[in-house]
Amino acid sequence: MIATLMFYLLGAVALGATVMAIIQRNPVYSVIYLVKSIFSLALIFYLLGAPMIAALQIIVYAGAIMVLFLFVIMMLEVTPTNAATRTAPGWFHWGPVLLLALTLVALTLMLIGLDPVSSEGVPRWHASPRDFGYTLFKEYALAVKIISFQLSFAAVGAFHVGMTERRRARQEDAS
């Protein structure tokens, strides 16, 4: 019962955060909302008895990918920096963030108290890091290899498309 209620609450938070991420004009705000959306998804995974996926969701998405987003936004300077937006953000900027953050913290605490993984016994689909690694690198080893090839060619492609005219000319001279 309480788990169902939490599921809907988390779902509402995820949806709300995603909608906010879409309607923000400032990309940095969007990233903050996206982090919240991803965090609530991680809690949903935990609630469903998949702590492994929940941890990965936070480490990979909320951690690595979002930091990457912020880096790109800062490097490209897509954030508007005119005088009007440089003033301190108003309550309508930080209000929803705070509300969502508080909800998420409260839900996390409740979830820790509830402990769905151990209280209902280990579910059928529960995967330990060991099972996960075994499946990934044994059963789907071929898939992992194809993806690694793909990543290396993605790097080649990015290098080729991003090469400047000057650099190309220098390379031509060298050959």
Add this chain to the structure above:
Amino acid sequence: MNLESLHSLLPQILLALGSTAILLGGAWVRNRRLWLIVGALVAVVAALVAAFVDPARIDILGMYSATAYARFCTVLWCLTVAATLLISCRYVDLFRFGGGEYASLMLFAAAGMSLLSSATSFVGLFLGLEVLTLALYVLIAFRQGDSRGAEAGMKYLVFGAVATAFLAFGIALIYAATGTFNLEAAAAGLQTEEGLRPLGLAGWALLLVAIGFKISLVPFHLWTPDVYQGAPAPVSGLLATAAKGAVLAAFLPLLVMTGEGVADIRNVLWLLAIATMLVGTFAALPQTNIKRMLAYSSVVHMGYLLIALIVAGDEGSRALLFYMVVYTLATFGAFGIVTTFADENGEIQEYDDLRGLATLHPRRSAMLSVFLLSLTGIPPLAGFFAKFGLFQAAFRGGYAELAVVGVIASIISVYYYLRPIIALYSPEPAVVCREVAAQSETLVLVGCAAIILFLGVYPAPLLTLVGLVIP
């Protein structure tokens, strides 16, 4: 993963390792033509291995298969890529394409196509498709400092990314409904009435959107003319032939099965086929740019091929394979001729640029006419037999209305295929003489034209081969 499955994957492994080797070699020896020829050799060797080395086992880790059908597709895509590399010889020098990157990306695309058409699970399908599209994103925008190419690459990237999202979502829903990644089991699981059927059907709908994007079915075809126009001509040729064929080939084994679940999809496909044939035909009529016209022509031909997917069964499958080979030869050849006419100022694309070229370049003009007339389906050429087989299969399979629409579309298509030919043979001769085609270009294109002429007179060898692949 054991030796046996590696042995069955030998062609794909050759392609992937070959592309990596070319990439590494290209860092030391920056000779463009050398790497093109090495790449073409690797592709031909992979095709030979796929054709003549019996795989140790058919099922490869539950993701791919090495059936006769999958091997036939691998051979077809490898040869297409080898031919594309060979006709690019002059082109890469003209536009100063980097050392080994071009050949290596082409080979990687070939690996993706061959994985895609041999996929037996959604994981394999997704990976193959992504390998292919990733290579294509880069190849389309390969010409440096070319704003049209960059625009085309960007368009393909954005559309492709959205299509991939649809595909991933579709696969997730189908998995939720049926609990399996296996293509056949997923299609069979859809037929059970367990309340999850709507979820599975929604998944299939998303999947069809993604596939529609990739093979540019109406109404998902909007990117096609822009991308074909902006991409380098050899890459457009690959995009129109093998890249689309591989996606279609992946779905043929799936739709050959009959059942209630697949029947629902068939209704949607029926609508898509009619829309694709009609909209593509009418959009091709006013074109004055040969690459855009060929783009719309490829849309229409995907509509024809969809007929064969709907008819399914052995006869439909055989008609589809035969048609795919003939269509690949003709479309590839047409883009090949556009490639040979390229010079420092770019490619010739407008019909006005083609005007009167026949007096100066009679052989290439004749070959372009052969390719376009084969696409129209004029009797002594292979295109006629292909269309005949397709429409006959549709009539026998009880889809007469599709065949009728197809025939009407083919009749209208005479107009837009003849327009460039009329421009070529117009009485006032062209003022500018184009460059002489490279030997490799001539060789490949004469080969394509000869096969089209030969199959038009005597289609039995290909029919026998297709009969062997789909007994």
